[in-house]
Amino acid sequence: MEVWHMREHLAARYPGWEKKLRKMPDDQIIAIYMRMQRAKPVESLAKYVGAGLLGYKAPEHYIYECHRCYQWFESENPDIQECRYCGADRSDMNVRPV
Ligand SMILES: [Zn+2]
Numbered sequence: 001m002e003v004w005h006m007r008e009h010l011a012a013r014y015p016g017w018e019k020k021l022r023k024m025p026d027d028q029i030i031a032i033y034m035r036m037q038r039a040k041p042v043e044s045l046a047k048y049v050g051a052g053l054l055g056y057k058a059p060e061h062y063i064y065e066c067h068r069c070y071q072w073f074e075s076e077n078p079d080i081q082e083c084r085y086c087g088a089d090r091s092d093m094n095v096r097p098v
Pocket of ligand 1: 066067068069070071083084085086087088
């Protein structure tokens, strides 16, 4: 689990801490999160995290499908201009968010 995700979990767990949680250093976030997880399993909080109280999000991913070599690949970059495998250009690829 990444730290932004832990921050969101803590925000769901501790209403009113949003400002504090944004400023808190990573190691402190990790420590509190670990303590919280021991006290209360994280699964029961999963539904709150979807709300994203702090506004942090996982990076978007895009799938590129090449019409020339029929390979596909995934990237966080929405602006890739050529196929990673055959070098075909963007017009030969279909791009869609995951
Ligand atoms: Zn290709």
